[in-house]
Amino acid sequence: MVPRGRGGALMLADALHAAPDGLAETFTLVEGLDDALTHGLARLDEERAGALEDLAAAFSGSPLADRVADSVGKILAGTVTDEHLIALAGARAALLGAAHDALLISVDTALGRTRAGWTAVPAAADAGHLLAGSRSWLRELAIAGWRGVDHELAAAAAQSVQALLADPAQRRLAVLLDGFAGELRAAAPVATLDRVPVRRWADLWTRGLLLSQDGYPASGAVPVTGRLLLLGVDLHEHPTVFQAQAHALVETGDEVRLVRTSVAAAKVDTITGPSAWRMLAGFPIFRLMAAGHRTVDVEDALLTPAGDLIWDESRATPGEAADPFTTARVRLAGATLPAVAPLDRHPAAVATPVLLEGYAASEAGFDIGGGVVLAVDHDRVPAAGPLTPAIVDASHACLGLLRWDGRWSVQPLAVQAIVKKKQVTAHVGEWANGPAEAKAAKAEAVAGTAVDVLRERAGRLLRK
Amino acid sequence: MTTDGVAYERRSAAPVVAPTRPRKLAKVPFVELAEGRLQGVVSSGSDIERVYVSSVTAGEHGLSCNTNNNRPCGGLSGGSWACKHIQALVAEAELQYGTERVARYLKAEVADGGSVMSALRTTSAPNRAAEVFSSFLRHLAYLELPASTDPLPELQWFPAAGAVR
Ligand SMILES: [Zn+2]
Numbered sequence: 215m216v217p218r219g220r221g222g223a224l225m226l227a228d229a230l231h232a233a234p235d236g237l238a239e240t241f242t243l244v245e246g247l248d249d250a251l252t253h254g255l256a257r258l259d260e261e262r263a264g265a266l267e268d269l270a271a272a273f274s275g276s277p278l279a280d281r282v283a284d285s286v287g288k289i290l291a292g293t294v295t296d297e298h299l300i301a302l303a304g305a306r307a308a309l310l311g312a313a314h315d316a317l318l319i320s321v322d323t324a325l326g327r328t329r330a331g332w333t334a335v336p337a338a339a340d341a342g343h344l345l346a347g348s349r350s351w352l353r354e355l356a357i358a359g360w361r362g363v364d365h366e367l368a369a370a371a372a373q374s375v376q377a378l379l380a381d382p383a384q385r386r387l388a389v390l391l392d393g394f395a396g397e398l399r400a401a402a403p404v405a406t407l408d409r410v411p412v413r414r415w416a417d418l419w420t421r422g423l424l425l426s427q428d429g430y431p432a433s434g435a436v437p438v439t440g441r442l443l444l445l446g447v448d449l450h451e452h453p454t455v456f457q458a459q460a461h462a463l464v465e466t467g468d469e470v471r472l473v474r475t476s477v478a479a480a481k482v483d484t485i486t487g488p489s490a491w492r493m494l495a496g497f498p499i500f501r502l503m504a505a506g507h508r509t510v511d512v513e514d515a516l517l518t519p520a521g522d523l524i525w526d527e528s529r530a531t532p533g534e535a536a537d538p539f540t541t542a543r544v545r546l547a548g549a550t551l552p553a554v555a556p557l558d559r560h561p562a563a564v565a566t567p568v569l570l571e572g573y574a575a576s577e578a579g580f581d582i583g584g585g586v587v588l589a590v591d592h593d594r595v596p597a598a599g600p601l602t603p604a605i606v607d608a609s610h611a612c613l614g615l616l617r618w619d620g621r622w623s624v625q626p627l628a629v630q631a632i633v634k635k636k637q638v639t640a641h642v643g644e645w646a647n648g649p650a651e652a653k654a655a656k657a658e659a660v661a662g663t664a665v666d667v668l669r670e671r672a673g674r675l676l677r678k
Numbered sequence: 679m680t681t682d683g684v685a686y687e688r689r690s691a692a693p694v695v696a697p698t699r700p701r702k703l704a705k706v707p708f709v710e711l712a713e714g715r716l717q718g719v720v721s722s723g724s725d726i727e728r729v730y731v732s733s734v735t736a737g738e739h740g741l742s743c744n745t746n747n748n749r750p751c752g753g754l755s756g757g758s759w760a761c762k763h764i765q766a767l768v769a770e771a772e773l774q775y776g777t778e779r780v781a782r783y784l785k786a787e788v789a790d791g792g793s794v795m796s797a798l799r800t801t802s803a804p805n806r807a808a809e810v811f812s813s814f815l816r817h818l819a820y821l822e823l824p825a826s827t828d829p830l831p832e833l834q835w836f837p838a839a840g841a842v843r
Binding site for chain 1: 684685686687688689690691692693694695697698700701702703704707711712713714726727729746774814815816817818819820821822823824825826827828829830831832833834835836837838839840
């Protein structure tokens, strides 16, 4: 929470304003590698070769020094193997991990928050052959470069994705590859594209390659019993997945911890907007928590060291309603923040809950004092909830997530605003059981029939 | 602190695919731009067990239409005049993706305010019913996958779609 006192707000303003030392240099190295991936490792000119050599030089003296130098040397000589590529992906993840740490520490410090340390966890079971298919597609992509992606290469992930989707233990990699491949298919042939999402695709490629290695760390979850208090709901989606992720506090005895808890369903592209919630029909208690801000008592629910409470309806009992703004005002400042899993350290994964109050809102963002106007991430205001850019721009209190994507911004999860002289409050998760507002409810009912039509077709055609 | 936007190339969450617009699915349950074709499945007006599998190739605008039992569509009859299934497919694709994206994919020169259908050159193309139909079945199979409660940290890169504005 941003302390409402002048001093606290100014500390946050300072932290958001100041770039950590070395951030620009770190991103120069990342961009050199990203540029090489854009044009393809098979076609490195002198300038791009130089950028890879700079990358190798930057790692000298680090534990990765030999592997990065050796891999860059081999790639420049024309040999691109899985082993060389994972060294590049590891180097990129290490750079962005360092950037992540610097950004997170500055904000944690300004907010006066305590974050738990990481506990080592064992490796998960290997999925061997399934991962080989994924690695091979990612290798072809790196060799061709984004610019070299045509319809055929974009579609070549399909078989791997289908095999991964069939194994629930591989859902994480499957969901990532499916989303990535879908973007490449939509953009192919990439050579004709005006602008290429260079950073984004290098991120997705790197994450895909890391997840495609044998021996990826397991979750290391341990059971907790306590009361969940909702702060807000963030919604994620690509053509074949919809996820509702609650940010909440869990009270266990004297301790209050900040956690995330999520439910996700596979879907298809024509199911989108508020009707996507229909795919989460199997989670009535989660939906009650999201729509009605009900507290939830959890018994022996699994909590990972990274702060993910594994949602389990059979271990959840709904309680009274509790206002998320009150929860944030009273409890958030004293809550312990979770550690970040080492391989998930990336600036784009930062999503720190904050309560902002007493700012001046405008189209440019929230003026939080100290000469800082915090940008509002309008791209993350979903159609599946009642928030609109207009309500956000008229707000005076905001429960949101601090994010960093080239600059700091706030993603609103709930706002209090004055609209037409009336006090209104809107929460992103409010439509979990369908929109309350009449026009949106009607649109949802029409769109919702899409789910029924497809289920009917599936019933008729799939089981033949 | 600057409030200027960050360059598209340097954004981890840069939007790539425009949000899909909602449409009614009863007539054309499935549309996709894939494998160099606009392809999809059109419900038969008369037989609930039957669907037509239709496609238009990018560039050449080659047409193909067959039933799911692989019988040629009588309306297309091997020629290059679009049958009503292909017309419905193209119209629904424009609803779903917007005229501009469909035109770009098919490499069709659509006049301002014009429709994609009127900009197609149209020729006949080989039967692709088997590929398209299996793509539709894969599509439907997503609805049968179990839900997941495990952490999916990569979804931070995929915010839920904003309203089509
Ligand atoms: Zn036909």
